[in-house]
Amino acid sequence: GAGVSQSPSNKVTEKGKDVELRCDPISGHTALYWYRQSLGQGLEFLIYFQGNSAPDKSGLPSDRFSAERTGGSVSTLTIQRTQQEDSAVYLCASSLDYIAKNIQYFGAGTRLSVL
């Protein structure tokens, strides 16, 4: 596609349920990032995928959060046993290669609300 696509755009779930958020990066982009933007807060890094290398998971806030990237393209961020503090906008971005040399293109985000 022309840009980074995220789905769903909005997700409302009950506390304790699992959710899956999807990101489809720009074709040919080898680097993929997940970020979170909580209400009134800045952006925070969650996880980074680069080609076939092991992902950088250093930003994941707890072991309830996991992500995978299949076939070097589509990525899924999974949050298990959601909590109210997980409510945020989850943003995906991709870049042609590693971040120091290439700008990132952001998706529109998934707004997650945990009731």
Next chain:
Amino acid sequence: KNEVEQSPQNLTAQEGEFITINCSYSVGISALHWLQQHPGGGIVSLFMLSSGKKKHGRLIATINIQEKHSSLHITASHPRDSAVYICAVSAWGAQKLVFGQGTRLTINP
């Protein structure tokens, strides 16, 4: 203290004014990014720079590596420039971005 600090946090100006947003960082970096986020909208990358100065239309970004400081300037500001401007850095050896808290800019007609 955050690794990336922006100032001011909020800025209101009249249409036509020259705008400056500042960003200071405390780590060695390989690149600095300026991002724009419109209310309810997505994030757009404005600039990526590792030295010197870049210009795109009415937007200018500068960086001083020795002083660990960058500025984003907007000339002849317009109400459509109203947005949150975010500074972010990629530290040496790291592939993730560290973000400033953002500057909320409002341009009144």
